[in-house]
Amino acid sequence: MAGYNRRTFLKGAGVALGSLAFGAGNVSATADSERFFINLTEVDRSDVPDDVEIIHDLSAADVLVARGDQSRVGSAVATAPDVKIDLSDDETGAVAEAEGPTVAGNSASHNHDGAPSNTEYQWDKREQEASGELTDKPGGGKFVHDTTTGEGTRVAVVDTGVYDDHPDLEDVVNAELSKNITGDGLDFRPNGAGSHGTHVAGTIAATNDNDGPAGGVLGTAPDTEIVAVRMFSGLQGYAGDGLAGWEYAAQIGCDAINYSVGYTVADTVEYPGLIALEKIISQVANYVRSQGTVVVNSAGNASLDMDAENILSLPTEADGVFGVSATGPIGYGWGGKHSDNEAKWLTGNRLDEPTTEPAFYTNYGSAVDVSAAGGNVDLEAIATNPDAYNDLVYSTINTTNDDGDVVPGYGWKAGTSMAAPQVAGAVALVRSLRPDASVDEVESLIQETASQPEEGETYHGAGHLDLNALVKAASDGGGGNAGGGTTGNGKKKKGK
Known part of the structure; x- marks a missing residue:
């Protein structure tokens, strides 16, 4: 396994990382x-x-x-x-990515103790003990989905569009409510901006219904309803279209908005207008909250301290927004004597870094409310070892073949974009158990039940998302004291 030292790497490459995707893409500031x-x-x-x-x-x-x-x-x-958000330098909004099999194909499985399965790559759902459906599950006992699968809830994915003809998303996306907010005259499905929104939707609500040889993948809340709101026309989108998508989502009663889109600016002196934009975002976010909708946002992929002077990551730093940083393993399924048994990939000495390790690219600081699985990357290893992609988040994607036809499949992506939908799905789980819970109560429950890794609040906010503890607290009726934690509506802000 290639050498991996997160802090040494950041020291040498942190400045260059600022040019990578911020949320779901690069931004023209x-x-x-x-x-x-x-x-x-x-x-x-x-x-x-x-x-x-x-x-x-x-x-x-x-x-x-x-x-x-x-x-x-x-x-x-x-x-x-x-602000115009331009995806031309980063087609999918991820720090790293790789395509996997089509829905009709076999997974490139290392597993010799059972049928090959796409779910073997879902370390995020396995670590959270989401469901007994996962092949060769580590551990045992009661799973999150034994209590709730998110039934009766609705989540808006304001993004690049969602491909609803994927077998793991066919019965998930509400086509009547889904909307194209760009005005380009087409529908809500992806239009030239890759599979970012489809990947996000799968992380939230994939159903594992693919009957192909490798099966499907499973989302955090497979019985929630997805509303796709497309804000990108081709490779370009606007912050204004995104905020219009927020308002629409609140008006149709969405429990959460997943907004894996953002823009980080390292010099607000050069762009003073963004300070005024922060206030406007906060106004929209707080209106959305007043309608009962949680705004979940990716913290950004610039590896920047959001508390530093003249740094601004939007929308994460705006009041009313629930900011999520990214974590992930290093070494998941890379090989070794247990490479033929994915049940051992999360156990013993198989990982160089745990699944709660802050991803090298993630923004951090007091605007982070919680951390969640967004995937990690050893950039040296990934250049030569395809198995290193297993540290990324595996989910549904759409691609286009040589004939121009859209093909559903699976693939890996890493970014805070992939961490946010883990939390949006968690909101659906809470609301399925407590449909009348306020936004403050939902956010507080997520924070109060989060576990705190050794890196502390700087990288994890209130802690790392813990679905088992969250669902237990929500079903028991405990927790959720709106004054018991720092929520997205009351996060501590640096002076600007």
């Missing part, structure tokens, strides 16, 4: 000259010129998304740039 936000707490709507086009009316949150001459609308604090 310069203001788009045509699109901008209007904050109606700072300017009266009647003072907005008639020739300024309103793209999205989010006035329930005192926000408008507009197109026109920004300088003609109120004072400097009354508007903010609508």
